Amino acid sequence: MTTKKAKKNKRFRKPKQIAAIDIGSTSARLCVAEMSLDGKMTVLEELVHPVAVGRDTFNRGYITPEVLRALCSIMCKFSGVIKTYQAEELAVATSAMREAENCDLVVDRIRHESGINISVIDAVEESRLTCQVLLPFLELNLSEANGYTLFVDLGGGSTETLLLKGEDIVLANNRRLGTLRLFQNLTRYGDRQMLQESVIRNVVSSTLNHFRDYTISNCVISNSLVEKVLADIDGVEAIEGGLKVPMEAFASVISMVERKSNNEDIALMFGFTQAEVELFMPALATLERLFKTIKPKCFYIAELELMTSVLYDLRMRAWGQNPLLEFSEQVIQSARGLAARFGYDESHSIAVAQMSVALYDYLADYLDLSGKDRLYLEVAGILHDVGMFISDEAHHKHSQYLIEWSEIVGLNREERSLVAMIARYHRKALPNLTHQDFARLPLSDRLRVSKLAAILRVADALDRPHLQVIRNLKADINEKSILITIDGKTDLIVERVAMRSKGSLLCEITGLDIELARKQ
Amino acid sequence: MSKEDHDFGAPQNFLNRELSWLDFNFRVLAEAENSQVPVLDRLKFIAIVSSNLDEFTTVRIANMIRLKREGVHATDVAGLSPDQVLEGMAEKKHAMVKRQYDCLFNEVLPQLSENNISLVRPSDFTTDDKEFLSSFYEGNIAPAITPMAVDPGHPFPLLASGKVYLLFRVAPVEQGKMFFNKTDTVLVQMPTSMHRFITLPSNDSKVRMAALDDIIRLYSKNLLGGYEIEGAYAFRLLRDAEMVVDDESADDLLGAIDEAVRSRRWGDPITLEISDDMPEEILSYLRTKLGVNDQRQIFRLPWLLELSSFFGFIGQVDRPDLIEKPWPAQDHPKLSSGDIFEVMRKSDNLLSLPYQKFDPVVELVRKASNDPDVLAIKITLYRVSGASPLVQALIHAAQTGKQVTALVELRARFDEAANIGWAKALDSAGAHVIYGVVGYKTHSKVLLVVRKEKDGIRRYVHLGTGNYNDKTAKLYTDLGLFTTRPEIGQDVSGFFNVITGYSLPPRWNCLTMAPTRLRKTILTMIKREMEVHTPESPGRIRAKMNSLVDPDVIKALYAASCKGVKIDLLVRGLCRLRAGVKNLSENIRVFSILDRYLEHPRIFYFNNGGNEEVYLASADWMERNFDMRLELMFPIIDPICKKQAIENLDAGFSDNVKAWQMQEDGSYKRVEMPEKKAKQLRSQEFIYNKACNKTQNRSRTAEGMFVAKSSV
Known part of the structure; x- marks a missing residue:
């Protein structure tokens, strides 16, 4: 974290290579970075490999052999890259893996084939990791802001909400309902359009109900697809680590989407794959609903990578610190x-x-x-x-x-x-x-x-x-x-x-x- | 019509790509016809015209024929149907071949004779010649040829593409004698194991050569026992060379290509070349047997077929006085001296091939393969020879336990066979070898060395516009960037992760990759040039490439031209854009340089309102490069390197010796050469001289001091 000043340490005298792996619901990611003696981190390589873990877990409840094979093969590739740099690694997996019935077996299989030991982290640990990258973002971009800040991380498997005052967390809420799970569930029940709306309305209002005692002044959102789309929209301002989005820009995306009759055209318009557009739509709808209720003038998109946070943990370990105590x-x-x-x-x-x-x-x-x-x-x-x-x-x-x-x-x-x-x-x-x-x-x-x-x-x-x-x-x-x-x-x-x-x-x-x- | 509502995509705004390519070959031919060029170089250009035409025939004409056969009636962007294109191609090709033979017989061969080099026809063989040839035939040629008689038991054989055959008409010696299998036709393939031209004995310094075809025709009296020869005629068949490799379904790309290379010889027949003395009756026999139906694809040629064999002829004649003075490749002033890692750490460097030696690239790989701190070496290899020192160094590195990743593009046209052998060798040495990316040809040329140093990981990168091929590095003009910039290094690592199937494309710092973004980026930059264009600070685009084909880019360039952006293009080969057309492209000029070396670099310059940007790329502005290949475009950031790249462009646009300019009607005219020698500028010579100066300065200090050697 930028707030924590680097401790003078005598544990290592050379720059150190560290690697973080994050297995999410739609992809596996690897980031190899180098930490210099003063703790500055430089990304050496960043890899993203799609793998449909969430599709299995949220649909069937377990990870199929096909996806397991894919995971093993990806982890072997990642392991090769990590070995090239002789980097110390830490691998985490979130809800899609955590909720699979055969989670332990999958973790064991991957460890055996690739040598990579995956820690399946729970929602709270995920929140901690998110906060670890969110707080620097807030410090950079919202340090002047008054009142309460609502942070919403729209993931594939879960939606995480935090209410913050300044950089202090007031309340946390994690819903086992992410964009991918939403899509999967709705597919199962048919008539998606209608169900999607009602489900999203419920999710948003019950989440907001959780925070009913507070007046929300600022809004920070984390979702990579929404970010990708908004980055190209006029009026959106690029800020350190993310975007500042006026509501007009968001409204123009909504109307761009409404003008298209099907997902294929939307995918084409934004350069998405079919899978991406299926995740993007519920995310967009959730935000639309959310903003209708809290009516902010603008909101922020934070480009938060769980991997980056895992790298921070690794850095703390290298310094002999305990990430949780920090x-x-x-x-x-x-x-x-x-x-x-x-x-x-x-x-x-x-x-x-x-x-x-x-x-x-x-x-x-x-x-x-x-x-x-x-x-x-x-x-x-x-x-x-x-x-x-x-x-x-x-x-x-x-x-x-x-x-x-x-x-x-x-x-x-x-x-x-x-x-x-x-x-x-x-x-x-x-x-x-x-x-x-x-x-x-x-x-x-x-x-x-x-x-x-x-x-x-x-x-x-x-x-x-x-x-x-x-x-x-x-x-x-x-x-x-x-x-x-x-x-x-x-x-x-x-x-x-x-x-x-x-x-x-x-x-x-x-x-x-x-x-x-x-x-x- | 106002400029704004121009329909830039109208067919009349485009030239046909095939016909444009043939125009390029006409420019090659013009060098053969150029009396200023030394005679053996003229002969070389004649050979180049032929080898170019062969490739064009077996690929482009074959493709058109295929389209026509498949019933495609759609027109191209210039509004021509496949049949119209075939017609146009045939017309141009016949005219070209005629001019080529005229040039050979009326100018080049006579001029060679004057210089004591003669190609002797059988009618001019002396008694000594005949004596020599007779025994040469018995001793060397006869054992190498295999006559194939065509008879009921031996149907007309399958003939290989591009090989010269002789057809012998034969008759039984004794009339009425019964043979078991009666025949009248014997086929002989010209032996490929020996020179096409045989040096005749000579008492003086004169060089006298005889064509192998003539010798075989003259001495093959006893091809078939009991028969005598009535006539002998040469012919040559060219087949469709398109490989059908179903790489979407082929698990084993290596095996599939191996297979396809073997079957290439048996593609559909396209063109039949015959010696002009062949009787009609034999021609129609051949056409029936070979299945060449289209009259336009029959070429009657005087005496010799396959003029590309003159490459061998030139090699056999040692007459430096008849070729242009060679330009020995120079050392790069920095890269060729000292520790290459150290040199690269200090600054970016641009290597200009073939004016400068290719050695630094080899040195980087060689040094990396021996360096204990090097963690990984990654490279894309395309059109590389197995004997290449690069491949040897990579094999060494893999054997010594370094992580070596090589993407070997097997689908480099006509080189597949060469690639397979050493790719296997690299694989078995322990390297991670990838045989291409399914559905895309890897065309980018990139080398990455990852090294663990005291102050952390450092990446040494070479990005080039040309292949890692030590042979073409001597003939193609290319530029290569040596850099250790971390932002480029990270992108290059990312690129390898993409092509090895390890990752989705990352967010790029400064590289642009095809097929995902290259076209879009080029279009954006053209658009930006229009936007920043003001009368005070006019927009300016300059680009150098091999081919300009992509309709979207051409339309964008038209739009920019209409806005007033000045656009200068150096397009060596085919160009579909029309230059200098009123209300369309009056601000666009297109030049083409044809000289000793094959112009090959892709350099793109955008004025960007004074904040100049220069890019190099492996890609032309072609649909093929944008959509079907993995390509890289990279910026030149270092100011000195940027200046060098701009100088390279400047030289090209100032060329008035070897340059051609496209006219409004799409044809090309030589740029007028000034009378005064001092005002003449030959860009390749100019660049070479610059390379020489740089090297000479190397042994002096930065201030120009000479350094005294104080010890031995």
Whole structure:
């Protein structure tokens, strides 16, 4: 990311070649790039090979042998190119592969034939990758803009929407309905024209409903076909990394399309293949519908490549950074946006989250915690009480459910369920193998959930009165106990009582007593 | 009619491409007729006229005949039907052949005689000649020929295309004697394993040659036991050379072409050439047997058939005084000195063939094949000989484990057989060999070397207007760009990914590729020239190419001309555009240069409102190049190289020695040569002299200082 300044690193002294592969619903792409010592990336080669993964998955539910063979052959070619440059590679696949019943087998087959190991990423990880390239675009082109920005990424397999304020993510939404899937589904039911309109109307209005509480001031769209068409239209302005499109230009495309009677003519007009025009039409219709509702004066097209984002990940790895941690600010923003939707007690939750990570920083080594654990804890802290939205009673269980089934940009499903469980154990019952969700986790994750929940419980106890009186928390570990020292106008009576029950998990795990003291 | 509502596409605005091509060959013939040209060079032009005509006949005339046979009545863009074109072609070709033979017999051969080189006819054989030839026949010729008698048991054989045959009329020695298979016709193919012209013994410095046909006719007394010869007549058949390779369905393009090459000899008969002494009765026998029905395709020629055999004749005569002084190819001042990688890293360079040596291209591949830091070498090969040092270097690179990708275009007309052998060799050395792209002929000439260097990956690129063929590099004028610009390097990598089937066409930085975008780009640039045209800063287009055919581009050029854009074109061969027609193309001039070397580069210049753009390309402005071939057009960005390319154009348009200009009626007239030698400009000589100067300057410093050698 351009915002993150290159760290001086001593890990490599020569420019490094890196390669990213992205398997989408209609094509596989490879980008080989060179990162110079200061982190500047130069594209060496970019390859695009059409392959109809989505057609299989969205139609039949699995990837056919024919497409599997095609994938293997393409990956062998890509692998050859990568080897030429002796580049380090990272391959990702999105919804078309993810949703195929035989996904694991396909991944295994490809690995065996081409040596390329594909990570099938989930929608949230996809959002994170998208954000990683979207944020620089916003910084470049919309840094002056006020109000909320709606971002819509119209992919073949899914449509991703983000609501942002400046560069902070407020809400995220991912729909398993992309242009290709839309086309496939409609083909199945006949009378496409009519169905398409009603489906699109529903999709757009329900998506917008998600963001109903916000006034959308700016609109950023990502779709390569729409971009290709708009680039040649008069009045459209080329900007860094994309286009700025006045509504008149968009309207002229709509009328160009309306003047043609069939897809063949449209394909000819825009230089599309048949397959492309079939993806372009639903995308255009979706945008038309969207703009009818939010009525912007202009909108932006961002030229975002998932591959580029994967390359950023590779660069961070080369620098010894963890891509998710680099992204934690967005994760936290997204978690706060979610919590706000459920009307949380903001000051309490934030205080708990902050005290949790403060404790974490003192205890992590002792508890053998590291990496992303801190982020999980912070997110769990922010969200631990969202279950109150449903009912005060057993709200920790409601919290678990809500976290697990909501979207938090940057956390994948497994990670969300970890966070949900940490939040669940912030009160009442301790983690227990009779709890099915907990029992299903591997041992390492069970330990992690227990340790993080233990910290969260302590932090929650420290804001028992929900008054945020505690300042400057410190924790020291001595032979027998953990001594937590705090500032603030409190006599610690309520906290000590709370700690007696809520601190037990941490005592159990560490074998140490918990003592509270005020700073002298 | 106002200029605006001109129908630029009207048939009268176009010339027919076949007839235009024949006009080009007339210009070649004019060099044979040009008394200023040294006599052996004149003979060479006579041979070129013939080999050109052979290719034209077996491809273009054959194609027209096919169209006619298939019942195509549609007219071409000039409004002519296949039959009208056939008629026009036959008329021109007969006139051309007549002029060619007249020139040979009345001018060139007599002039050679004056210079002590004579082609001796049998009537002039001396006793010594006869003695020599008799034993030469028995010892060398007789074993090499195979008489084929035509009799009931041996029907008329299949005859190869383009080979000279002799037909012997024979009769039994003893009247009434019964033979098992009675015959009156024996066919002999002229042996291809020996020279067409045999040097006769000579006591002085005179060179005396005899034609092989004459010798065989004279000495073949005992072709067939029991028969005597009544007459012998030469003939030659040309067949349709179009290969039918169904490459859409052929999984194995290599095998399919192998097959097709073998069957080419048996394409439909097109033209029959006979010696003019052949009796009508024998001609009609041959026509029946060979199936040549069209009277227009019969050529009665005096004495010798296949005048392209004079190429061999010229090779056998060592008379430097009778050819133009050679222009030895010069070293490129930068590319030919020092480490080619280092030279290329410093700046872009333009190589001008054949004035400068082809060596830097070979050196780049050779050096790359031995360099441990080179990761990959990729190249397109079209019309390359197997002995080529390029191929050898590639094989070496592949054997030493480098990634070598070679696209070998097997469908280069008439070269297929040559290509197959070494393509297989390259393949088995471990290179990734691609035998063309289904449905498209790969015509672009591009070489890429990927090297991992201290500061990262660097790509060394050569892009040319001509093939990587060390032979044509000595005869064709071409330009080649050597560059390490990353934006071009990325495009070239992308291009290889496209032609190897690895990727869809990428977004190009600066290359333009056919078939996807080339025509559109050229049209856009012509249109842009119209748009920026103002009386103060007039639009200007200058272009050099082999052929100008594409109707869309021609119409755009007409429109630009009507707008006032000045357009100068150097079109060596066929040109369908009409130049200098009032209210249509009055701002267009078309020139054609015919000289020692075959003009071959494609250079396109657009003034672009003063922000000049110069492009080189592998493609002509032809439908074939735009739609059916993989071509590349590339910009010349470096200011020095750009200047060189513009100088090349300048020289061409200033030529007043070897240039022709198209007239309003489509015919060509020589550009008038000034009397004063000082005012004469022969562009090829001019460019060569420039190449010489550059080389001479090389041993001096940039400031012009001579450098003293301080150690041995």
